[in-house]
Amino acid sequence: MLKIVFLSLVNAAAIWAAVVLLDHHKWRAVVVLVVVTVLIDAIYLVKRWTLPLKFLIPGTVFLLAFQVIPVLYTVNVAFTNYSTGHILSSSEAIANIKENSLSVAANSASYSMTLMRDDKQHLVLALLDEDSGRTFIGTKDGLRPIPRDQVTISEGAITAAQGYSTLQANALGGLDQELSSYKVPIGGGKAIEPQGFDTAVVLEPTFRYDERENAFVRIKDGVVFKDNGRGSYVAPGGEEIEPGWKTYVGARNFGRIIHSSLIRGPFLKVFIWTVVFATSVVLISFALGLLLALTLNKPGLRFQRTYRSLLIIPFAVPAFLSLLVWQGLLNDDFGVVNRALHISIPWLFDPTWARISVILVSVWLGVPYFFLISLGALQSIPAELVEAARVDGAGALQVFRKVTLPLLLVAVAPLLIASFAFNFNNFGNVYLLTGGGPAMGDSPIAGATDILISYTYKIAFAAGKGQDYGLACAIAILIFIIVATISAVSFSRTKALENLA
Amino acid sequence: MSTAERQAELAVPAAAERRRKKGPGISDTWWRHAIALIALVFALFPVAYIVSAAFNGDNSLSGSSLIPRKVTLDNFRSLFSGQQNTTGHATFQNAHYLSWFANSMIVAAATAILTVLLGALAAYAFSRFRFKGRRMGMLSLLLIQMFPQLLAVVAIYLIVLNVGDVFHFMGLNTLTAVILVYLGGALGVNTWLMKGFFDTIPAELDESARVDGATPAQVFWGVVLPLAAPVLAVIGLLSFVFTLNEFVIASVILETQHRFTLPVGLWQFIDQKYSEHWGPFAAGVLIAAVPAALLFAFLQRYIVQGLTQGAVKG
Numbered sequence: 152m153l154k155i156v157f158l159s160l161v162n163a164a165a166i167w168a169a170v171v172l173l174d175h176h177k178w179r180a181v182v183v184l185v186v187v188t189v190l191i192d193a194i195y196l197v198k199r200w201t202l203p204l205k206f207l208i209p210g211t212v213f214l215l216a217f218q219v220i221p222v223l224y225t226v227n228v229a230f231t232n233y234s235t236g237h238i239l240s241s242s243e244a245i246a247n248i249k250e251n252s253l254s255v256a257a258n259s260a261s262y263s264m265t266l267m268r269d270d271k272q273h274l275v276l277a278l279l280d281e282d283s284g285r286t287f288i289g290t291k292d293g294l295r296p297i298p299r300d301q302v303t304i305s306e307g308a309i310t311a312a313q314g315y316s317t318l319q320a321n322a323l324g325g326l327d328q329e330l331s332s333y334k335v336p337i338g339g340g341k342a343i344e345p346q347g348f349d350t351a352v353v354l355e356p357t358f359r360y361d362e363r364e365n366a367f368v369r370i371k372d373g374v375v376f377k378d379n380g381r382g383s384y385v386a387p388g389g390e391e392i393e394p395g396w397k398t399y400v401g402a403r404n405f406g407r408i409i410h411s412s413l414i415r416g417p418f419l420k421v422f423i424w425t426v427v428f429a430t431s432v433v434l435i436s437f438a439l440g441l442l443l444a445l446t447l448n449k450p451g452l453r454f455q456r457t458y459r460s461l462l463i464i465p466f467a468v469p470a471f472l473s474l475l476v477w478q479g480l481l482n483d484d485f486g487v488v489n490r491a492l493h494i495s496i497p498w499l500f501d502p503t504w505a506r507i508s509v510i511l512v513s514v515w516l517g518v519p520y521f522f523l524i525s526l527g528a529l530q531s532i533p534a535e536l537v538e539a540a541r542v543d544g545a546g547a548l549q550v551f552r553k554v555t556l557p558l559l560l561v562a563v564a565p566l567l568i569a570s571f572a573f574n575f576n577n578f579g580n581v582y583l584l585t586g587g588g589p590a591m592g593d594s595p596i597a598g599a600t601d602i603l604i605s606y607t608y609k610i611a612f613a614a615g616k617g618q619d620y621g622l623a624c625a626i627a628i629l630i631f632i633i634v635a636t637i638s639a640v641s642f643s644r645t646k647a648l649e650n651l652a
Numbered sequence: 653m654s655t656a657e658r659q660a661e662l663a664v665p666a667a668a669e670r671r672r673k674k675g676p677g678i679s680d681t682w683w684r685h686a687i688a689l690i691a692l693v694f695a696l697f698p699v700a701y702i703v704s705a706a707f708n709g710d711n712s713l714s715g716s717s718l719i720p721r722k723v724t725l726d727n728f729r730s731l732f733s734g735q736q737n738t739t740g741h742a743t744f745q746n747a748h749y750l751s752w753f754a755n756s757m758i759v760a761a762a763t764a765i766l767t768v769l770l771g772a773l774a775a776y777a778f779s780r781f782r783f784k785g786r787r788m789g790m791l792s793l794l795l796i797q798m799f800p801q802l803l804a805v806v807a808i809y810l811i812v813l814n815v816g817d818v819f820h821f822m823g824l825n826t827l828t829a830v831i832l833v834y835l836g837g838a839l840g841v842n843t844w845l846m847k848g849f850f851d852t853i854p855a856e857l858d859e860s861a862r863v864d865g866a867t868p869a870q871v872f873w874g875v876v877l878p879l880a881a882p883v884l885a886v887i888g889l890l891s892f893v894f895t896l897n898e899f900v901i902a903s904v905i906l907e908t909q910h911r912f913t914l915p916v917g918l919w920q921f922i923d924q925k926y927s928e929h930w931g932p933f934a935a936g937v938l939i940a941a942v943p944a945a946l947l948f949a950f951l952q953r954y955i956v957q958g959l960t961q962g963a964v965k966g
Contacts, residue, residue: 153869166821175818195792202868207789208776210770210839217836218796221811228807245681247918406757446687455680456687465695468898469950472937473920478928488700515694529875576802579899581921611806612904620806627803636800 158195162188169383186574189213211336229624230399235617237395241382242580244396245360248367248384253334255343259490262287262343263308265331267315275348277309277317278343278351289335289343289351308349312326320423321408323348346347358392367392396586404625414622417594417606424506425602428581429574432513435566439561440521445467445551461528466519466576474583477512505585517570528562531554564645571641572634576604603630656854660668707932727935749936751910752917755827756896757943759913761833764892766883767838775846776872780858790844802900808833809904825907833901841892842887849883856899889947896944914940 165188172181192207231237239247260360262278269275269290276289277297286309288297301313311317328350340356358367358376367384369375376384376392381403383395407414432544447458465473481498490496498508532555540550562595574580581587587609589602592596596609603626611623731749775785778790799807812833817821822832853876861871877884899915906912912917912920918940922933 153873163876171818177818180818203777203783203786206773206872210774210843212795213770213832213835213838217808217833218801218804221794221801221807221836222799224807224811225804228810230842236842243713265757370791443691445688446684449684452684454688455924458692462688462695463698467701468941468946469876469893469944470942471899471918473698475918476937478699478922479933480698480701515698519695533793537872576800578802579897579915583899583915596704607803608900610807610946611809620810623806627806631799631803 155217158192161191165589209514218389219449223261225624225627228620229404229628230401231397231621232403233397233621233624234396234619236393237382237394237397237621241395241396241398244394246631247359247394248358248392249340249356252356252358253344254353254357255338256341256355258344260353262351264345264349265309266326266348267312268318269315274333275327276335276343276345276351277312277315279304279307279309281525286391288315291333294335294337294343304565305338308365335483388629389476400621404621405629408629413594417591417597418626419595419602420591421601421606424600428506428510428513428600429571429577432517432574432577433509433571434467435514436570437525437563439518439519441525442524443518443522444525444529448526462522463519465515466523468580470516471583473516474579477508477515480585483510499585500589502589502591505589505600509581511585512584513574513577516580517574520570523564525559526565528559531562532558561645565642568638568641568645572638575602575634575637576630577602578604578608583607603608604635667806694851702934702937705931706935706938707933708951708958727931728939730932731935731939746908748912748917752912752914753940754764756914759827759830759834760892760895763834763895764888766831767842768888769889770835770838771842771846771887772877772880772884773872775850776876777852778843778847779850779877780868790865792931793839793843793937794841797837801837805900806903811848812905824905825857825911826905827911829905830913832904833905834895842891846883849880853879889950893944894949 163561165184169181169184174186191208194204234363260280260282262277263281265277267273267275267277273290276288278289278294279285280287284299286299286304287294287304297312302309304413330345330348333345334354335351337343339360342354342579343351344354345351355370357370359370360367361375364375365378369376369386373386374386374390376390379385380398381395381400382398384392408418409415443462446637447455449455452609462469476501479485481489483489483495483497483500484499488498494502498504534553536558537550545553581602582602582605585598587598587605589598589599591597596613597606601609607623607626607630608617612618632651706727707723707725709724709726778786811830812822812824812926816826816829820826824827857875857879858871860873861875862868866874897915899919900912902913906916909917918933918936921929
């Protein structure tokens with residue numbers, strides 16, 4: 152019963168989606184949709200052997216659509232020049248250049264223009280060539296002459312024309328938008344375009360597209376702009392035509408990280424800071440958490456339970472709230488930390504202090520977690536081992552170093568690695584506290600506290616600085632490789648640790 | 653905090669409370685109390701401070717103090733009323749705060765419920781059926797999630813942008829798109845956890861139901877799901893908190909004030925007018941923290957219940 156409802160919903164949605172897609176001429180998407188829907192139907196209608204699939208399909212569809220495909224697409228984009236100015240496809244870019252390269256011709260004729268509507272209420276231009284006195288009607292389809300005896304001319308402009316109604320001055324107000332995109336094509340790539348409400352001029356293209364050579368020629372001086380293979384038409388002198396188009400550029404984005412000094416410098420700084428940040432947050436949080444756990448793990452200690460439940464309160468508050476609150480607490484003018492301690496440290500505005508603040512706040516967020524982990528691990532260490540060491544004459548410190556810590560590390564090491572990998576990409580702790588700032592002098596994008604992932608985010612989405620999706624995806628892939636390598640190596644090391652213990 | 657970390661945290665049993673013999677004298681434990689107290693101050697002062705600021709009459713950051721000079725509910729009122737509060741300060745962006753809160757609840761609840769459902773279905777298949785590619789399937793779930801959605805955020809943005817051109821209801825600036833994207837992470841570590849729990853439910857229960865003529869689907873809905881309620885609740889709550897915290901994807905997809913979730917809304921709010929609206933901001937933070945804090949308390953209890961009871965009803 153449930154199955155029937157589910158299947159009818161899926162199929163209804165699929166049919167509707169197919170209609171919409173057909174409407175938008177997305178043929179490939181339609182094919183994929185039909186195949187997927189038929190497969191789903193088959194899986195749920197066939198009796199036996201598809202049984203496990205029936206349970207796996209729903210989650211897998213989302214996994215594929217929003218996890219696997221984004222990952223594959225990330226890899227794809229990393230090898231393109233997808234960025235501001237390189238968003239269109241090649242043919243769209245060519246059409247766009249042709250259309251936008253029109254400019255007022257040097258010795259261009261100018262017309263006196265009157266706006267009119269034809270019998271179908273379409274906007275037309277009644278044009279009077281002031282030099283020759285010839286009259287025309289211009290529409291979006293083209294220009295055609297209109298005999299003098301069908302128009303009335305007064306004060307150098309057409310005031311009425313047979314079959315057309317002249318627009319009155321008060322009707323012109325809402326026409327700005329329509330007029331600014333109004334073009335009367337007159338052949339040879341030229342067009343007549345309104346300039347204001349009573350004049351029109353002839354525009355001619357500045358570029359000519361040479362289809363055989365796939366190049367644009369600037370008409371006035373004959374300079375040839377060739378396809379540079381990276382999504383732009385470029386002149387020998389280096390001049391580029393806007394817009395370019397999206398195309399595959401091989402490993403160029405990765406090459407830029409290594410070779411382009413504009414990117415390499417900030418990238419290296421950000422990378423080093425990311426490692427320092429992740430390492431120190433994990434180690435300090437773990438050390439403090441362990442210290443607390445050791446302190447409180449004393450049988451019979453009073454208030455032990457109270458301490459524990461109070462200490463994990465920061466853990467119960469959603470991290471994004473804590474981070475935003477900390478941003479206020481550390482405010483250098485009004486923040487309570489400076490006022491309470493009677494100091495004036497620029498916590499978030501000085502590069503070094505901002506880094507310290509980010510670590511400090513991350514430690515604040517991380518200690519409760521490691522406190523709980525350590526407490527659990529400590530309590531799972533058999534008391535007999537500690538007793539035995541004591542009996543053999545080991546001091547408290549020795550017992551800790553030789554017995555407790557090694558055993559503890561075996562249990563905690565995988566969690567430390569996981570925590571490192573998590574902090575390596577701990578976007579929130581940086582971005583919600585400092586926004587990656589304060590700015591560093593040598594890069595318009597990377598700030599002093601930016602870690603790789605927030606740097607990537609800014610490259611892709613920072614407003615006003617141009618968006619470079621290709622480069623952002625390339626860095627994202629590097630981040631993945633770095634984290635995966637570090638995790639893999641350290642996991643194999645902990646295996647060794649386990650064998651020792 | 654990642655889901656994985658939260659889950660690891662759950663593994664720590666409260667079994668610590670062992671024999672409570674007569675405590676050692678204060679003379680040799682004073683330093684333990686001292687360290688604990690220092691840690692408590694560090695851990696709790698931001699929390700105490702925000703509570704105080706929420707009730708403080710002076711709502712600027714510079715006027716705030718640990719002990720409020722004048723206790724008032726004005727800050728809360730300004731969140732919910734559309735008007736200026738009594739002290740004459742401009743209000744927190746009240747209308748928007750409520751939208752942010754509602755949006756966050758909708759997104760987090762929908763994601764949590766569907767994550768549990770999708771995950772449980774897959775976990776059931778992995779736990780109860782033996783089929784070709786089963787091991788591979790489970791392994792690849794882990795491997796795929798090694799590349800977090802966070803890293804693919806550019807691709808996700810571009811996909812949503814292009815899909816939205818055709819299907820407006822799941823394009824940029826829609827909650828639907830955010831929820832769908834979050835569901836991409838529904839299968840992963842969660843599936844392993846649920847599968848582990850399902851494995852502990854005796855297969856004889858399934859079999860006897862099957863003998864009575866139940867289909868596999870009926871066994872899933874009628875037998876396994878009810879028995880797995882504790883683990884389902886835990887995973888649902890973890891997913892809820894994780895989603896509530898998510899900033900990057902939400903900030904990229906959502907574009908206008910009334911569509912923001914709490915992290916995106918509050919973040920860009922303080923970016924603009926932090927210091928003058930500290931009081932209402934604190935009140936907003938306090939309210940926003942309530943659902944997660946309640947769930948956290950609830951979650952701890954539920955785990956203990958799940959572990960101790962573990963019994964099979966009906």
